[in-house]
Amino acid sequence: MSKMTMWAETDMRGFTAECLFNEDARTFEVLVSASGPWLCRSDSFPCGREPVPDMAEADRDQSIALAERLIREVAQDLGDH
Numbered sequence: 001m002s003k004m005t006m007w008a009e010t011d012m013r014g015f016t017a018e019c020l021f022n023e024d025a026r027t028f029e030v031l032v033s034a035s036g037p038w039l040c041r042s043d044s045f046p047c048g049r050e051p052v053p054d055m056a057e058a059d060r061d062q063s064i065a066l067a068e069r070l071i072r073e074v075a076q077d078l079g080d081h
Helices: 057-077
Strands: 003-010 015-022 027-034 039-046
Touching: 003 057, 015 057, 027 057, 039 057
Parallel strands: none
Antiparallel strands: 003 015, 015 027, 027 039
């Protein structure tokens, strides 16, 4: 399975979010992880448009919204409400 990183960011709390393009499945996968007690969540969605040379605005917006949801879930798992 071939994956290409589209974007990655780490916030001040140490949560890392990244979006990968899965070339085989033609999907975007968003992964969020936290260190400390290490936790990770991921979810994916179908590619709206091929990310050549970059992601379409709608795909980027969807990936950011998905990352925000996953960050909230990881924060709740860590007891940060």
